[in-house]
Amino acid sequence: MKITVVTDVLGEANNGTTLAxxxxxxxLKAKGHEVKVVCxxxxxxxxxxxxxxxxxxxxxxxxxxxxxxxVIAKKSSSIIEQACKDADIVHSILPFSIGISTAKYCNEHHxxxxxxxxxxxxxxxxxxxxxxxxxxxxxxxRTLWKKYYKYxxxxxxxxxxxxxxxxxxxxxxxxxxxxxxxxxSNLFHLDNTVKKPAYLEDKFVVLMSGRLSKEKNQxxxxxxxxxSKYKDTIQVILAGDxxxxxxxxxxxxxxxxNPPIIRSFPHESLSQALHYSDLxxxxxxxxxxxxxxxxxxxxxxxxxxxNSSRSATSKFSLRPESSYNxxxxxxxxxxxxxxxxxxxERKKASVEYAEYAKQFDFQMCMDKMEQxxxxxxxxxxxxxxWLKKKKKK
Numbered sequence: 001m002k003i004t005v006v007t008d009v010l011g012e013a014n015n016g017t018t019l020a021x022x023x024x025x026x027x028l029k030a031k032g033h034e035v036k037v038v039c040x041x042x043x044x045x046x047x048x049x050x051x052x053x054x055x056x057x058x059x060x061x062x063x064x065x066x067x068x069x070x071v072i073a074k075k076s077s078s079i080i081e082q083a084c085k086d087a088d089i090v091h092s093i094l095p096f097s098i099g100i101s102t103a104k105y106c107n108e109h110h111x112x113x114x115x116x117x118x119x120x121x122x123x124x125x126x127x128x129x130x131x132x133x134x135x136x137x138x139x140x141x142r143t144l145w146k147k148y149y150k151y152x153x154x155x156x157x158x159x160x161x162x163x164x165x166x167x168x169x170x171x172x173x174x175x176x177x178x179x180x181x182x183x184x185s186n187l188f189h190l191d192n193t194v195k196k197p198a199y200l201e202d203k204f205v206v207l208m209s210g211r212l213s214k215e216k217n218q219x220x221x222x223x224x225x226x227x228s229k230y231k232d233t234i235q236v237i238l239a240g241d242x243x244x245x246x247x248x249x250x251x252x253x254x255x256x257x258n259p260p261i262i263r264s265f266p267h268e269s270l271s272q273a274l275h276y277s278d279l280x281x282x283x284x285x286x287x288x289x290x291x292x293x294x295x296x297x298x299x300x301x302x303x304x305x306x307n308s309s310r311s312a313t314s315k316f317s318l319r320p321e322s323s324y325n326x327x328x329x330x331x332x333x334x335x336x337x338x339x340x341x342x343x344x345e346r347k348k349a350s351v352e353y354a355e356y357a358k359q360f361d362f363q364m365c366m367d368k369m370e371q372x373x374x375x376x377x378x379x380x381x382x383x384x385x386w387l388k389k390k391k392k393k
Contacts, residue, residue, distance in 0.1 A: 002034045003373060004084050006102045007093035010039035016211070016291060017118045020158075020181045021093045027366040036083045038098060040074070051083040053098055075101040087111055089377045091156075094119060095148040103151040112380040114373060115152040115174075117162055122286040122310065126215050131286065141169035149174065150387060154376045156369065158289035161312035173386030177372045181291055182365030183357060187271045188298040190354040194275035203235035203258065204340055207277040209270060209296070212242030212262070215286035217306070217326075219244075222252055222260070224281075224332035230340050236260040237277065239270055240292075274299040278346075279339050285326050287311040298357035300350035304335045318352055321345075 005028075007021045021039075028035050037050050044050040053076040075097045084090050090106050090113040092099040099115065106113040121140035122131040130136045149155060149166075154175040157163035163176050196205065206225070210216055218238055225234050236256065238248065241264045252260035265273060274280070280296040285308040293313050296303060305317045306326035317323040321338050325331040339346055 001088040001373065001377065002036075002086055003028055004036045004038065004087040004090045005093070006038040006080070006083070006090060006098055008040070008096040008098050009094060010037075010041045010044075016181070016289075017093065019291070020116065020118060023181065023362070024091070024366070024369060028370065031366075031370055033370075036087070038080060038083045038102070040098075051079050053079050074098075077101060077105070080105050084111060085109070089114065089373050091115070091373065092152070095144045100148045103148055107151050107382075107384075110380075110382045112153050112376050113151075114154045114156060114177075114376050115149065116156045116158075117149075117166060118158070118288060120162070120165070120286055120288055120310070122215060126213075126286070131215065138169055141166070141171070145169070145171050151384070153380060153384070154372060156372060159312040159315075161315060162288045173384075175376070177368070179368045179372065180294075180360045180365045181289060182362035183291060183294045183298045183360045184267075184362045185298065185358075187267055188274065188295040188357075190298075190300040190351070191275050192300075194272060196276040200235060200276070202233070204230060204233050204279070205235050205237060205277040206279045206281055206336065207237040207239060207273060207296070207301070208281050208283065209239035209265070209274075209292040210282075210284070210290065212238065212240050212244040212248060214244060215284060216242075216244075217283040217285050218248055219251060220283045220306075220326075220329050220332060221281050222248070222256060223329035224336060226255055227330055227333035229337050232257050234258065234336075237273060238262040239265040239273060270295070271299065274301050277301055279304065279336065281332070281336070282306060282313055283326070283332075284308070284311050284313060287313045289313075290316075294357055294360050297353040298360070300354040302339060302346050302349045302353060304332065304339070316356075318356060319349060322349070 005025050009017055010021055025035055025037055040053050040055045045052050054074045080102050084105055090111055092102050092115045103113055121137035124140055125131045125136055149171055150173055152174050154177055157176055157178045158181050160178050163178050225231055235258045249262055274296050280301040280303040282293045282303055282305045290313040293316055303322050305313055305323055307314050307323045308326040321335055324335045
């Protein structure tokens with residue numbers, strides 16, 4: 001098939017959405033499809049199959065956007081037309097400027113279009129200090145529906161959790177496909193041969209990977225370590241980058257006995273760190289799907305996960321000791337201490353979690369994504385029945 005992938009964000013692989021987009025693009029190419037990509041990544045200019053749009057200009061807020069480590073696209077009708085006009089199907093990653101323009105173009109020219117659902121309302125409202133205001137979050141969802149999602153032919157949800165959230169906010173019409181973004185099992189799998197580096201041999205290593213941002217709430221992990229009975233021997237590793245990095249470094253170096261290790265890890269190095277760590281903690285309170293957590297589980301690393309009702313990750317907990325009150329550093333400290341004191345249970349749980357993670361195998365998930373595109377193309381109905389207004393009696 002001729003497939004066009006459109007993404008408002010693409011660049012450095014420092015966030016889940018970019019990784020999901022790159023993985024899908026590479027997988028579809030490997031399966032033999034002709035793939036065109038519309039994105040704002042200036043480093044892709046001149047690369048075959050890439051159609052680069054200009055970045056959005058946010059004026060005085062440009063530095064803030066840069067701090068978040070992303071480049072957001074500005075729509076370009078001519079580029080969208082070039083990339084989409086001969087496509088058998090289009091897949092748009094996000095509901096922003098070029099995604100909206102692409103949906104409009106596809107509707108006008110009867111080209112089937114699917115979309116990902118990779119952004120919670122809270123990912124947007126957290127930037128205006130409103131992520132805990134329900135009516136504002138609902139307004140965001142309704143706006144995204146009216147401007148964008150109701151015009152696509154199918155929606156890819158990474159988890160059933162976010163599919164249910166969308167439905168509860170009135171997003172009913174396009175066919176839903178619940179498909180994980182997938183874990184690359186060639187890198188992330190059970191391996192008991194990996195040893196700790198010498199400088200960590202006498203430490204109990206607690207790791208969390210992912211973006212360093214407000215909604216990920218890594219600061220609670222630091223506060224929990226302060227309350228732990230074993231704070232002298234715990235070494236925290238935060239594998240990631242993001243706008244909260246400097247604040248976390250400052251707090252960690254000031255308050256923890258062992259200064260935290262906070263940096264980005266290439267995939268191969270992250271796999272090694274997950275294998276030699278003793279426990280994985282996931283403090284996010286807002287999350288569609290934490291591939292970072294699933295990668296840890298696939299490596300057999302036992303988790304302790306925030307029980308936030310706004311996070312899909314809370315569903316990955318298989319034991320009560322792997323879940324904690326997302327508001328309570330004291331409860332998190334209690335669960336960390338329990339796993340430190342029960343090494344035999346950690347060994348048993350390690351095998352359980354590695355087995356559980358097999359259902360999220362990357363290749364299997366990419367096969368499902370390909371099948372979604374084929375099904376939508378073959379069953380395309382340009383009328384979009386859910387757009388028809390109900391006749392007044």
